[in-house]
Amino acid sequence: MASVTKRTLPSGETRWQVRYRDQGGQQRSRQFRTKKEAEAFETRTRGEMVTGTHTPDATSITVAEAADLWLQTCEGESLQASTLKGYREFVKNHIKPSLGSVKLSRLSRPQVVAFKTTMVEKRSRVTARKVVSALGAILKDAMMRGLLAQNVATGIRVESRRAEDFDGENETDSIDRIPSPDEIGDMLCAAERMWPLVMEVEGDDGEMVRRPTPWYPLLTVAAFTGLRISEVLGLAWANIDFRAGLVKVRRRVNFKRDLGPVKSKTGRREVPIPPMAVRVLKEWKMACPPTELDLVFPFWDKKPMHYNVARKQCMVPVQVACGWSKTRPAIEAKDGKKRRIPLPEVRYGFHDLRHFAASMFIDLGWNAKRVQAVMGHSTITMTFDLYGHLFDRKHDNADAMAAFESSVFGRR
Incomplete structure (x- = not known):
């Protein structure tokens, strides 16, 4: 008693x-x-x-220990390598530094709410949502193991902002920025000028060799299809229908350069491509070296390309050429090593090209369901969370009200 x-x-x-x-x-x-x-x-x-x-305090494990057990559970569920990598980073960079030393028996709901508030203030809303969700999953796993009486994170989540919450130029939330059509045009013109489809470069033995250069066609595909960069790097020639102007998305490349299927059923989709992109791809196919994996954008070793290679050799240099970059200070190395010079800071990443494509699809008048299908979103809610404010802009209220009035009074 x-x-x-x-x-x-x-x-x-x-x-x-x-x-x-x-x-x-x-x-x-x-x-x-x-x-x-x-x-x-x-x-x-x-x-x-x-x-x-x-669970008494004396026998309770910490949040950090519970997180490690949760990661073991995730590893046993055959999740995508990139998904596991993201979970590990959430735990290492956010959850353990803030709550890792707290015992599960003493973790309170106000602590979780305070953690959520800090995440929203210091990180993007998308990152905050994923980290808070991961914390809830950790506590749920601990409950299943009998290590916790109740999940104090239940119901605590980072909500997406509604379209009416956006104001002015900074109206995107999970979309940090969307390139304009003029900016995409500048990037493609710079890429075409900088990188012919075949270039002479110095080989490992010092001799000049001819090497195919994929950057202009790669940027073209990324900007006009809205594919994730992992899906672009996993594209197969067999999945491009030049006659119909369609790209069939079936594969992706993870951070280990492993080629595998797309992450979900909705990821398997067909995306239309404009005639200009068809022409560029046809020209690139003549220069692209054949590979056993039938890769459209292989690395020089004929294996899948790593995302960082495309970022460092393509996305950053083309924006430097456009004049959109800022140099970063060198980082002093320890133990007498040379200073490391970081890549310049640029406006856009590959995912911003994906947002550009989605915005163009919406401007074409595509409905939300079609945009969801082409972008490969798992739910229509995700589509509206990301692009709902863009759909709202498509509606001209004055014209709509005039049409409404005409339908009622026009018969008189």
């Missing part, structure tokens, strides 16, 4: 102590500053003892 008693510490301060025996008969105690807190703990402990879910 649990009991609540008042204690006076040697310092003169008052504490309220809860004494009880756990499921194993072990005597336990815990002190609180107020009687209300002590009684609430005593009531909750009684219920947990009945259900067999009570």
